[in-house]
Every structure is written in structure tokens, then in C-alpha cells.
Amino acid sequence: MQLVVARIGRAHGIKGDVTVEVRTDEPELRLGPGAVLLTDPASAGPLTVESGKVHSGRLLLRFEGVRDRNAAEALRNTLLIAEVDPAELPEEEDEYYxxxxxxxxxxxxxxxxxxxxxxxxxxxxxxxxxxxxxxxxxxxxxxxxxxxxxxxxxxxxxxxDPPPGLIDDRAEIASARDAEAEDGADAEKDGSEEDGQA
CATH class of the missing domain: 2.30.30.240 (PRC-barrel domain)
Known part of the structure; x- marks a missing residue:
């Protein structure tokens, strides 16, 4: 099974580092040194992670063979894809892929x-x-x-179990449903009053 684990952002510095937008719970496993990743578009890869570090809250990666800013910038917006065994499960009981x-x-x-x-x-x-x-x-x-x-x-x-406002219209749906019920009851009442007058 193939999973998108990151998207390459802009180049950082002049030695080939790139910022990445992480899309996996396990970046140390999927994006660690030595990881070989497929790419979308396919023509950009496969790419092998040479090193990684966190800088100002963002993950920076350097790939084998990418040695300057121009080469790094050419990878911008490329999706990084890992091959994952569908039967593989996270180590922690309450974690999910x-x-x-x-x-x-x-x-x-x-x-x-x-x-x-x-x-x-x-x-x-x-x-x-x-x-x-x-x-x-x-x-x-x-x-x-x-x-x-x-x-x-x-x-x-x-x-x-969403807090109020997260699912915008739960209250609105309920009030609309109540209003419809009231309208129906009023209509029935009007009908019965007319029947009584006849």
C-alpha cells in the first residue's frame, strides 16, 4: 500500500535542504535517514533521505543527490510516498495509521x-x-x-461527541425540526377548528 507521507515545500539555504509538510504520525520512521520514497510526479524520484532536522518548528530534509538550492527548489510541491504493509499496525494501542x-x-x-x-x-x-x-x-x-x-x-x-458549534447546524437542525413539528400541529389545529365550525 502506498501512503502520502509529506509534501515538499520551498528550498532552505543553499545546500539542498527543503522544508516539508508532514502528513504522517511517524515522521521519524517514514522520513528518517535512509528512507526511500516514491514521488508524485514520479519523474522527481525515487528520493532517498540523507538527513533531517527540525528548524523553527518545521522539518527540513536533505536528499541524496540534491546538492544545491536550484535542485531543491525543483522538487517544490512534490508529494513523498512511502510503501507500507497494509497489515502493519502502530506500536501504541490507541494510535492509528x-x-x-x-x-x-x-x-x-x-x-x-x-x-x-x-x-x-x-x-x-x-x-x-x-x-x-x-x-x-x-x-x-x-x-x-x-x-x-x-x-x-x-x-x-x-x-x-462534538462541542456546540463544531458541527454548525445541530442546533439549527433541531430548531428547524421543532418548527416544522409546530407548523404541522398548528395546521392540524386549524383544520379541526374549521371542522368544528362546519
Missing amino acids: DHQLVDLDVVLADGTLVGAITEISHLPSQDLFIVERPDGTELMIPFVEQIVTEIDLENQRAVI
């Missing part, structure tokens, strides 16, 4: 469907589920224990 989470249904505790996970965004502060809703809009849900209460791989779903 991106490919285990993508396509899971996101549901509320009562089973209401929110959408499906299309991508995991790895930010410095936390990971986010990018969720596509049934109407095609996107929603970002922080992958934190207080919000994501259960990952059920067997049933292919992630159960969430």
Missing part, C-alpha cells in the same frame, strides 16, 4: 451520520479529520479524545 481512518463514517453517539473521513491533516498542535458531509461540504474535526470518543475499525466508524 491514516489509511485505517480514511473512509471511516463519522457518526454521533446516537448513530446520526455526520459524513466520511477523506483525509487526516497533521498540524503541529493536533491532527484533524477532514470530513466530507453528505451535501458535499467539508468539516474539520480535531482528533482528540474529548471529541472523538471511539474508533470502531470493525464497523468502520468514528464516534464523535
Whole structure:
């Protein structure tokens, strides 16, 4: 199985270093020295990681054969792809690889469907589920224990308990549903009053 683990950003310095946008929970494993990565576009690779370091909160990588700023800049926006055994699992019990989470249904505790996970965004502060809703809009849900209460791989779903405002329209849907019910009740009442007058 192939997984996108990073996207190359701009060149850093004059010796071939590049910044990378990390898209994996395990950069030390997937992007460590000696790692051989496929690329998209394929013509840019494969690339072998020679060294890596963190600078001002960003990961910098240097690849074998990339020795100057021009060569590094030519790699900008290239996706780095790792070959991963689909049966491979993280060492920690409560950790998951991106490919285990993508396509899971996101549901509320009562089973209401929110959408499906299309991508995991790895930010410095936390990971986010990018969720596509049934109407095609996107929603970002922080992958934190207080919000994501259960990952059920067997049933292919992630159960969430969102705080007010995260799923914008839960209150709106409820109030709209209540308003419809009231309108229906009023209509029935009006109808029965007319029947009584007749």
C-alpha cells in the first residue's frame, strides 16, 4: 500500500535542504535517514533521505543527490510516498495509521451520520479529520479524545461527541425540526377548528 507521507515545500539555504509538510504520525520512521520514497510526479524520484532536522518548528530534509538550492527548489510541491504493509499496525494501542481512518463514517453517539473521513491533516498542535458531509461540504474535526470518543475499525466508524458549534447546524437542525413539528400541529389545529365550525 502506498501512503502520502509529506509534501515538499520551498528550498532552505543553499545546500539542498527543503522544508516539508508532514502528513504522517511517524515522521521519524517514514522520513528518517535512509528512507526511500516514491514521488508524485514520479519523474522527481525515487528520493532517498540523507538527513533531517527540525528548524523553527518545521522539518527540513536533505536528499541524496540534491546538492544545491536550484535542485531543491525543483522538487517544490512534490508529494513523498512511502510503501507500507497494509497489515502493519502502530506500536501504541490507541494510535492509528491514516489509511485505517480514511473512509471511516463519522457518526454521533446516537448513530446520526455526520459524513466520511477523506483525509487526516497533521498540524503541529493536533491532527484533524477532514470530513466530507453528505451535501458535499467539508468539516474539520480535531482528533482528540474529548471529541472523538471511539474508533470502531470493525464497523468502520468514528464516534464523535462534538462541542456546540463544531458541527454548525445541530442546533439549527433541531430548531428547524421543532418548527416544522409546530407548523404541522398548528395546521392540524386549524383544520379541526374549521371542522368544528362546519
